[in-house]
Amino acid sequence: MKKATISSRTQKSEYTRRKFIRNSTVLGAGLFGLNSFGKAFLNNGATTATFSMPTIRLGSFEVSRLILGSNPFWGFWHGNPQKPKAYTKEGRFAVMDSAALQGITAIWVPAYKEWISMWNEYKDHGGKLQTWIGQPDGYNGVTVEEQITACAKNGGEAICIQGMNVDEAIEKKDFEKLKRWIGMIKDYGLPAGLAGHNPESILKAEDQTLPAEFYHLTLGVPDTFESSARDKTLK
Numbered sequence: 428m429k430k431a432t433i434s435s436r437t438q439k440s441e442y443t444r445r446k447f448i449r450n451s452t453v454l455g456a457g458l459f460g461l462n463s464f465g466k467a468f469l470n471n472g473a474t475t476a477t478f479s480m481p482t483i484r485l486g487s488f489e490v491s492r493l494i495l496g497s498n499p500f501w502g503f504w505h506g507n508p509q510k511p512k513a514y515t516k517e518g519r520f521a522v523m524d525s526a527a528l529q530g531i532t533a534i535w536v537p538a539y540k541e542w543i544s545m546w547n548e549y550k551d552h553g554g555k556l557q558t559w560i561g562q563p564d565g566y567n568g569v570t571v572e573e574q575i576t577a578c579a580k581n582g583g584e585a586i587c588i589q590g591m592n593v594d595e596a597i598e599k600k601d602f603e604k605l606k607r608w609i610g611m612i613k614d615y616g617l618p619a620g621l622a623g624h625n626p627e628s629i630l631k632a633e634d635q636t637l638p639a640e641f642y643h644l645t646l647g648v649p650d651t652f653e654s655s656a657r658d659k660t661l662k
Contacts, residue, residue, distance in 0.1 A: 476555075480530030485585050486618020486640040490533040490558055495526045497536040520549055527555035535643070537564045537589065538574040543581045550582070562622065562643075563608075564589035571608060579615035586612045587620030587643050590628075597628045602635045609638050624649055626659045 480491035498504065500522075502513035514522070523534060536542050538561050546559055561578030563586065565571040571592055578586050588608050596604050605621065612619035622643035623629050629642050647657035 475528075476530045477528050478530040480532070482532075485560070485620065488558075488584055488618065490560075491531045493531055494560065495523065495531050495534040495556070497534060497542075500536070501539075516545055519545065520554065523549065523554060523556040527557070531556070533558035533560055533584075535560045535562055535587070537562045537566070538578040538581070538583070539567070539569075540577075543577060546582065558584050560584065561586040562589045563592070565592055572611065575608065575611050575615070579612070579617060583617065585618040585620065585641075586615075587622050587641070590622040590624045590643070590645065593621045593623050593632075594625050594628050597623075597625075597631050602637065605632070605637055613638075626656065 480493060482489050483492050484490075497519075499511070500514050500519050502511070504511055526534070534556055536546075536559060549556075559578075559582055561574070561583035563571045563574035563578065565574065569577075571588065575586055588605070593605065596602070609619045609621070618640045619638070620641040620643055621629070621632055621637065621639045623632075624645045625648065626644060629644055632639060632642075644660055646660055647653055
């Protein structure tokens, strides 16, 4: 029996992907050019979510089943030959508010210093997105351990180790490192997860009975998105 899974909650409303896309067209390319905090909140006067999103539990807390990612915020665009620029701060705020108004309750972001400053500013100015899930990645000269601490001390409500770090540790069979990271997260009283770009990483984590409470897995290998990896991920 698998002990570390994501369990779904009762669906609160019929909410389709098509419906979400239709109601999110307000975002568009203009987000890159927003240049004032006031323009960032594209809520058209709304103060509460327009839709109710089905939810799941990640460890001890409940989030919408659709969670906002953040790669484009920082200029990470897997497989896009145009390599668009990163979003402006105001554009990020606009995306977050618009997502919240569609019923999304959480965003997934590494614990960069720039992000922590923005998250605090966003919340201080009445930002509508409720939850930050930390994704320590060990980039820019900051260790995974330092990012775990930064997330835990700056409002993160769950932490999931970024996929490249997990894939590498699994490949090297460094399961003690993963256990140490998971233990550190749990010592802060937060739900602990592992991410990956390779479905084999998650299967091997399960074989080792690593004490993760949830997983995050890309739908196929980034940049190639091979159908075989996609099919294995879905299975």
